[in-house]
Amino acid sequence: MFKIKNLHVSIDNKKILKDFNINIKPGELHVIMGPNGSGKSTLTNTIAGKENYEVTTGDIIYNNKSLLPLNPEERVGEGVFVSFQYPTSLPGVNNVYFLKEAVNSIRKYNGQDEISSVEFMKKIKSKISDVDFNESFINRPVNDGFSGGEKKRNEILQLLMMEPNVAILDETDSGLDIDALKTVAQGINSYRNSKRSIILITHYQRILDYLDPDKIHILIDGTIVKQGGLELVDTLEEKGYKWIQKEKA
Amino acid sequence: MQTKKEKDDIILSEALNKKYEYGFTTDIEQETLPPGLDENVIKTISNKKDEPEWLLDWRLKAYKRWKKMKTPNWAELSIPEIDYNSISYFSAPKKREYKSLDEVDPELLRTYEKLGIPIHEQKMLAGVAVDAVFDSVSIATTFKEDLEKAGVIFCPFSEAVKTYPDLVRKYLGSVVPIADNYFAALNSAVFSDGSFVYIPKGVTCPMELSTYFRINALNTGQFERTLIVADDNSYVSYLEGCTAPMRDENQLHAAVVELVALEEAEIKYSTVQNWYPGDENGKGGIYNFVTKRGNCLGKKSKISWTQIETGSAITWKYPSCILKGDDSKGEFYSVAVTTNKQQADTGTKMIHLGNNTKSTIISKGISAGDSCQSYRGEVKIGKKADNSQNYSQCDSILIGQNCSAHTFPYIDVQNQTAKMEHEATTSNISEDQLFYCNSRGISTEAAISLIVNGFCKEVFKKLPMEFAMEAQKLMELTLEDSVG
Numbered sequence: 001m002f003k004i005k006n007l008h009v010s011i012d013n014k015k016i017l018k019d020f021n022i023n024i025k026p027g028e029l030h031v032i033m034g035p036n037g038s039g040k041s042t043l044t045n046t047i048a049g050k051e052n053y054e055v056t057t058g059d060i061i062y063n064n065k066s067l068l069p070l071n072p073e074e075r076v077g078e079g080v081f082v083s084f085q086y087p088t089s090l091p092g093v094n095n096v097y098f099l100k101e102a103v104n105s106i107r108k109y110n111g112q113d114e115i116s117s118v119e120f121m122k123k124i125k126s127k128i129s130d131v132d133f134n135e136s137f138i139n140r141p142v143n144d145g146f147s148g149g150e151k152k153r154n155e156i157l158q159l160l161m162m163e164p165n166v167a168i169l170d171e172t173d174s175g176l177d178i179d180a181l182k183t184v185a186q187g188i189n190s191y192r193n194s195k196r197s198i199i200l201i202t203h204y205q206r207i208l209d210y211l212d213p214d215k216i217h218i219l220i221d222g223t224i225v226k227q228g229g230l231e232l233v234d235t236l237e238e239k240g241y242k243w244i245q246k247e248k249a
Numbered sequence: 250m251q252t253k254k255e256k257d258d259i260i261l262s263e264a265l266n267k268k269y270e271y272g273f274t275t276d277i278e279q280e281t282l283p284p285g286l287d288e289n290v291i292k293t294i295s296n297k298k299d300e301p302e303w304l305l306d307w308r309l310k311a312y313k314r315w316k317k318m319k320t321p322n323w324a325e326l327s328i329p330e331i332d333y334n335s336i337s338y339f340s341a342p343k344k345r346e347y348k349s350l351d352e353v354d355p356e357l358l359r360t361y362e363k364l365g366i367p368i369h370e371q372k373m374l375a376g377v378a379v380d381a382v383f384d385s386v387s388i389a390t391t392f393k394e395d396l397e398k399a400g401v402i403f404c405p406f407s408e409a410v411k412t413y414p415d416l417v418r419k420y421l422g423s424v425v426p427i428a429d430n431y432f433a434a435l436n437s438a439v440f441s442d443g444s445f446v447y448i449p450k451g452v453t454c455p456m457e458l459s460t461y462f463r464i465n466a467l468n469t470g471q472f473e474r475t476l477i478v479a480d481d482n483s484y485v486s487y488l489e490g491c492t493a494p495m496r497d498e499n500q501l502h503a504a505v506v507e508l509v510a511l512e513e514a515e516i517k518y519s520t521v522q523n524w525y526p527g528d529e530n531g532k533g534g535i536y537n538f539v540t541k542r543g544n545c546l547g548k549k550s551k552i553s554w555t556q557i558e559t560g561s562a563i564t565w566k567y568p569s570c571i572l573k574g575d576d577s578k579g580e581f582y583s584v585a586v587t588t589n590k591q592q593a594d595t596g597t598k599m600i601h602l603g604n605n606t607k608s609t610i611i612s613k614g615i616s617a618g619d620s621c622q623s624y625r626g627e628v629k630i631g632k633k634a635d636n637s638q639n640y641s642q643c644d645s646i647l648i649g650q651n652c653s654a655h656t657f658p659y660i661d662v663q664n665q666t667a668k669m670e671h672e673a674t675t676s677n678i679s680e681d682q683l684f685y686c687n688s689r690g691i692s693t694e695a696a697i698s699l700i701v702n703g704f705c706k707e708v709f710k711k712l713p714m715e716f717a718m719e720a721q722k723l724m725e726l727t728l729e730d731s732v733g
Contacts, residue, residue: 048684048688049687049688050684051680051684071687072684072687072688073687073690073691073692075688076688076689076690077690082688084685084688087685088679088681088682088684088685090682090685090686090699090700090703091703091704092700092702092703092704092706093699093700093702093703094703097699098686098689098691098699101689101691101695101699102689102690102691105689105690105691105692105695106690109690141703158689162689162690
């Protein structure tokens with residue numbers, strides 16, 4: 001249902017992604033791992049539709065429809081959500097209002113009525129416990145003055161509230177202590193069901209202990225060079241990325 | 250193909266350049282003096298209003314002082330030369346003395362309805378009394394009886410001159426002297442009408458008092474005069490909203506507002522100013538040169554100014570507080586938005602004279618388009634004002650590349666026990682912030698609303714509820730509703 005085909009992406013004429021391919025079915029969780037500078041964040045920003053990420057060839061297809069002509073609002077409206085490695089802060093903007101605006105924007109895009117305030121509050125109260133937030137947290141300004149871990153958990157809260165069909169999670173586990181890591185994993189698991197697809201981008205194997213991925217992709221220098229199951233992660237932990245680069249060579 | 254940024258800029262400018270919604274004129278027979286200003290004009294105004302001798306003398310004295318004065322040029326504004334002889338100084342609908350609304354020109358009532366203040370409904374609205382000023386003569390005053398029961402005087406200024414001459418004479422010009430500045434002197438000479446409020450000792454005014462001003466006649470300067478006196482231990486909240494029709498000509502608005510708070514009295518004065526700002530090329534629009542000042546005369550008195558300034562081609566306005574009584578407090582909360590070619594030089598003065606006096610200044614400026622905006626504030630701690638405190642915070646947001654924001658804080662401390670704090674920030678709405686909102690489904694337009702609204706929240710909170718809503722609507726913001 002979510003497919004990236006032969007994707008080439010340049011920033012300022014510098015080629016970052018080269019012939020990137022992935023195909024993910026409903027219910028699946030795929031993991032993309034790779035060393036620094038391999039193009040992981042470029043992939044996220046390209047899927048989200050950020051300006052200046054130029055797709056020179058290839059396509060991103062969801063439900064048999066190309067996302068490329070769509071602007072960022074429309075992409076998330078279609079059901080493709082991206083969580084960022086470094087979420088931007090919005091000083092003064094209340095987190096609850098922001099979330100409500102986000103949820104309603106998506107409903108509007110899909111021709112649905114706005115969610116009532118009562119229903120919204122009920123929903124948010126049930127979801128914040130999934131990411132281990134208390135109620136005072138949700139009235140703080142979006143990401144403003146948040147710790148690294150709080151920002152990541154807030155991204156997961158958005159995921160749970162917005163309920164997309166495809167989630168691309170960029171280094172959602174970076175910089176987390178062990179408790180926060182468990183919380184984030186728990187959030188991802190509560191989002192996951194047989195209809196939803198997840199692409200998790202990570203440096204580390206440790207979050208995978210709490211998740212149940214279907215496939216591991218190794219991204220090096222803008223291309224997926226190896227695919228496999230969890231056993232690939234073990235080898236990687238043991239030998240590092242150099243092993244693949246050598247093997248490739 | 251347009252880049253994302255270009256598209257954002259277009260959405261942004263569209264959002265900010267919404268056509269002025271209140272641009273209509275009312276076709277009512279008017280009695281208007283020919284343009285020009287001399288002693289005879291002042292005598293005619295005074296005569297038409299049937300004023301006592303002392304007031305005419307007062308006007309003439311102001312006029313003489315004004316003739317010797319010059320337009321202030323210290324503000325960060327470029328003000329085209331104004332021909333004061335091309336302005337008509339008096340304009341009034343011909344028929345007056347209405348006993349009931351039925352006698353009021355239906356055209357005029359329709360104007361109010363277009364403005365969103367249907368007087369009939371206003372009567373039923375919980376607790377808002379409206380003294381509507383249409384050009385120069387007050388037409389309708391509602392809720393008068395309720396206020397009378399509480400002993401509150403709320404009436405057109407010209408009526409107060411006749412009915413409460415002692416009160417008016419005692420306080421008129423006591424806060425803003427006739428020759429305080431060029432525009433105040435002009436106002437003192439030719440002021441048309443306005444509002445007078447007196448809250449007796451120990452009385453909490455039973456409702457928010459509200460006046461809507463509106464400039465209607467072509468080329469008619471509007472010279473409002475407002476005087477509010479809160480006697481010992483009293484409280485009043487006063488709301489002022491403004492709209493003006495669309496005209497190609499520039500119109501002058503030079504109002505004076507004086508507030509007097511006696512012992513332990515509190516006056517809260519809120520303004521939403523959306524005079525016609527001119528078109529996107531800077532043609533037309535109101536020149537808003539206003540003197541507003543309050544005197545915390547009594548011990549433990551408090552005066553609080555809240556202003557939302559979105560309109561006018563040029564704004565020159567510094568609502569100020571003189572903190573004369575010991576333990577008195579002055580506050581200034583401001584949101585100013587400028588777009589297109591608008592210019593605003595606005596801020597406050599806090600003059601600490603009494604002991605243990607405190608002042609708070611929160612100023613939020615939003616500049617967009619080719620506009621130029623300045624915060625200008627003075628905090629003065631007098632020699633005898635022991636243990637005085639001031640907190641100032643001035644934040645600016647810039648939208649786009651062609652606007653500017655300036656901050657001019659003047660601090661004059663003559664007493665070593667004073668505590669002063671000043672914070673200032675300037676920021677942009679960043680591409681990253683807009684993209685982040687977009688990636689959460691939120692359009693660029695809604696994202697700007699969210700961010701700007703968040704930026705102004707501190708000040709909006711200070712407004713009475715119905716005004717806060719008007720202010721947010723004004724700024725094209727989706728209101729943060731009752732969630733949470």
